Amino acid sequence: DAGVTQSPTHLIKTRGQQVTLRCSPKSGHDTVSWYQQALGQGPQFIFQYYEEEERQRGNFPDRFSGHQFPNYSSELNVNALLLGDSALYLCASSLWGIYEQYFGPGTRLTVT
Amino acid sequence: GQQVMQIPQYQHVQEGEDFTTYCNSSTTLSNIQWYKQRPGGHPVFLIQLVKSGEVKKQKRLTFQFGEAKKNSSLHITATQTTDVGTYFCAGRYSNTGKLIFGQGTTLQVKP
Numbered sequence: 388d389a390g391v392t393q394s395p396t397h398l399i400k401t402r403g404q405q406v407t408l409r410c411s412p413k414s415g416h417d418t419v420s421w422y423q424q425a426l427g428q429g430p431q432f433i434f435q436y437y438e439e440e441e442r443q444r445g446n447f448p449d450r451f452s453g454h455q456f457p458n459y460s461s462e463l464n465v466n467a468l469l470l471g472d473s474a475l476y477l478c479a480s481s482l483w484g485i486y487e488q489y490f491g492p493g494t495r496l497t498v499t
Numbered sequence: 500g501q502q503v504m505q506i507p508q509y510q511h512v513q514e515g516e517d518f519t520t521y522c523n524s525s526t527t528l529s530n531i532q533w534y535k536q537r538p539g540g541h542p543v544f545l546i547q548l549v550k551s552g553e554v555k556k557q558k559r560l561t562f563q564f565g566e567a568k569k570n571s572s573l574h575i576t577a578t579q580t581t582d583v584g585t586y587f588c589a590g591r592y593s594n595t596g597k598l599i600f601g602q603g604t605t606l607q608v609k610p
Contacts, residue, residue, distance in 0.1 A: 420598070422600075429600035432598055432599065486547055486591065490544075493541050
């Protein structure tokens with residue numbers, strides 16, 4: 388039973404560029420949440436997807452957008468990258484209405 | 500706003516000593532979860548507390564949810580080097596609401 392997978396593992400981008408991060412949920416899960424974790428901080432909620440719709444959103448600008456596909460996998464897109472977007476981006480999957488979340492290994496994004 | 504405060508930020512203990520981290524919210528939580536993140540790793544779910552005054556135990560770990568559902572604690576008895584990591588609490592303010600993480604408590608255990 389595969390857990391949550393994320394790709395790529397690491398990414399280096401330049402300011403102003405755009406990036407797409409990918410997540411495959413744990414088998415059987417239908418809900419995907421994305422988090423940004425800066426060094427030494429707790430994960431910050433970006434948004435949550437269920438039934439291919441954004442259900443909840445945290446305090447992140449519109450530069451952060453996402454998508455969920457019919458197979459429940461998800462993408463996180465960030466436009467016009469800023470230096471401050473450098474962080475570990477975590478994807479977590481769960482069953483809708485069930486609170487336990489399983490986190491993936493994360494994508495380490497560095498913006499130079 | 501919805502914010503979860505966690506203290507202390509760091510804790511260094513001698514192996515065998517006890518450890519406690521505390522989590523507080525200014526408003527009532529629907530439920531609270533605890534996660535452990537090892538250095539270089541990702542958060543791993545430990546437990547969820549839902550009921551007022553709830554206490555749950557996992558071997559040497561004891562989790563409590565306050566009567567007012569505004570605070571929670573994690574207590575580790577007789578720490579071991581395998582307990583090293585950052586412990587996060589994460590609260591929800593409604594049943595399908597977003598999860599708000601505390602800043603975490605990083606535990607170092609000296610052998």
